[in-house]
Amino acid sequence: MPASSPLAGVTVIDLSNVLAGPFAAYQLACLGARVVKLEAPEGDLARKLGADPAYSRERMGISFLAVNAGKESIAVDLKHPLGKALFFDLVDRADALIENFRPGVMDRLGLGWEQVRGRNPRFVYCSISGFGQTGPLARRPAYDQIIQGLSGVMSVTGDTRSAPLRVGYPACDTIGGLTAAFAICAQLVNARATGEGAYLDVSMLDSTIATMGWVVSNFLNAGIDPMPMGNDNFTAAPSGTFRTRSGVINIAANEQKQFEALADVVGAPDWKHDPRFAEREARKQHRAEINAALETMLSSRDADDWERRLVEVGVPAGRVLSVPAILDHAHAIEGALVASYHDVAGTPRPVKVARPGFRIEGKRPAAASKPPTLSEHRDALLTELGYDDALRETLIASGAVR
Secondary structure, three states: OOOOOOOOOOOOEEEOOHHHHHHHHHHHOOOOEEEEEEEEEEEEEHOOOOOOHHHOOOOOOHHHHHHOEEEEEEOOOOOHHHHHHHHHHHHHHHOOOEEEOOHHHHEEEEEEHHHHOOOOOEEEEEEEEEOOOOEEEOOOOOOOHHHHHHHOOHHHHOOOOOOOOOOOOOOOHHHHHHHHHHHHHHHHHHHHHHHEEEEEEHHHHHHHHHHHHHHHHHHHHHOOOOOOOOOOOOOOEEEEEEEOOEEEEEEOOOOOOHHHHHHOOOOHHOOOOOOOOHHHHHHHHOOOHHHHHHHHHHHHOHHHHHHHHHHHHHOOOEOOOHHHHHOHHHHHHOOOEEEEEEEOOOOOOEEEEEEOOOOOOOOOOOOOOOOOOOOOOOOHHHOOOOOOOOHHHHOOOOOOOO
């Protein structure tokens, strides 16, 4: 990105592994931060994960590629005294750090917040974990699916027959990563203004619950126990997923004017005067009836035809697409949602990754460089740190650096 990128001049140490932390660091890289990825000697576990075993054998797993563009890699043994010394040399030159070890690990290594703040008082130190650093669950191991279950997400996903059901991608890892990136950016602004850094404790569980606003509020403020409703919208009807002659479509007639337009388009203007359907609350009480009636009318045309007709009259509607279908859609292509990186070592073809979901002055941010091979930037980083040839040889021979 150009020098005017929001995080230009910021250096972030990425000590994290797999998804939540690397996703957070990837967002910062896309915003122009320099991200130095300190990996274990064997590398980020995600290097061995993904749908294509050939990539994993090269330690460039598909899962790793998704969230590690724009980073510099060096493999360091943080248990080795020389590895720890290198870590602190980087801390002295950096602005922030992301780690997602279990609570207490960094302190036991002598690399925790208290050790870091004494060297760099402006430093922003972010720990991401399943449950936060304190509390009854803090010491538990956690993966995305564990958090999905404990957070209540699975209890409201699916319908009464299929729930509890896991969301189809690692939503809680991703939410935790976004929360961390957001918190780091906020604290970097504060550090520049006050000269004081901070310790950030990001819990994937808490981050996930915080995004469940309406569901949580229904319980806290209305005493309603959230229940799985499948593809229906609990705030309105008809609002959900419907079968057509060919294909499936989502329709969200959430406002009265949208419902009335829907009724006219599908050829059922009498719905506007039917006491079961005429008012919002009545439609919710007769959800099954209005849904069945709507699917009957939709059976006369294909999903893409209905999508066009409904959108033309202001009714929110969209076909249910596969991931390949939306990535091949003109909207994604024209919006430059995917970035491509060529000549990535260990990969047989260009690497394509999703870019952030926003634009700055009309331009979508992107990581400035391709995903790194393991310890690809070792020599350049050691030179930058001022290490001479003798010290480099000692680091490598001792196993402190790979």
